[in-house]
Amino acid sequence: NILQLNLKKTQNIYELQEAGSQGVCRTHYVISGDPKANHIIVTKSKDLGHCQERIIKDAGLAYTEKCVECTKRIKSLIETATYNYIMKPAATGVLIAEATVEEVHQFSPFSEIHGAAQMEAKQTLEFVEIKKIPVVPIKADYLARGSLQYEFATEIHQIPIQLMKISDPPVQIVEVLKHLAVNNDAMVHDEAPLKFVQLVPGFPGGGPAQPL
Structure with a gap:
């Protein structure tokens, strides 16, 4: 859902609860313009730790216990997603020239300065050209495909650390x-x-x- 945007014409800085693949999470928008470059910059930051309907699945935690008091004192898991958009005016409205997203998950169970595990995921989409080929409309009813929320598979996968060939x-x-x-x-x-x-x-x- 990198191209999902909730833009407001009357506000440049605002916050809302936005639905996405991770769930309904707190999202902060900042919109700024650059008259010299003739484009608009939109920055969207999403706090994945503050979600109403978080899509998450815990695995391998059969012998662990959740400490509610510990989570109040220190936050061992920090999850954020940052989106940057460069938009340019076009004849039909606004054109997204570039879209970049970076999602970071940092886990520090013992609150050590250099003992955190971090996972990063990045994706960049850049506009190249428009091909003037007419799109033939579909002559059928559109089917409901559900929401943008991620759905976990039901099959059991092997442990992702290292796949082994098992014959017997x-x-x-x-x-x-x-x-x-x-x-x-x-x-x-x-x-x-x-x-x-x-x-x-x-x-x-x-x-x-x-x-x-």
Whole structure:
């Protein structure tokens, strides 16, 4: 939804609750003009930590507990999205010459100065040209495709850290467990992390009814 905009003609700085792929989140708009360059700059910042209907899915947190008092003292997860638009006047209205978006997720569980994990996603769209080819209208009723909100898939995916080729899950689980038991008795073996990565994706395919 990079091209989704809620512009107001009477205000240059305003705030609203905007619906998007992440949910209904608090969004701040700043509109400024550049007479020399003959274009308008629109900056939109979205605080993904303040959403009414946040689209989010937690995974791998079976043994964790949420501390409400801790979240009041310090915020360990910071999520923001910033959009920048350059618009130029056109005969039919306004033309979006360039659109750039940057989304940042920063997680610092222990409040360490240099101990935060950060994920960034960037996308840039730039106008090139208009091809004067008439668009034939569709001679059918438009179907409702739902909203802009993201929908999670129902199928179970492998762990995204590293995909392994699994041919026979029960046999592979037994082999890896034997390797971990034999080679990690006195001290941790150098290949122990890799073997553990090979072990975990095999569990969904092993099945509880198949004895090891």
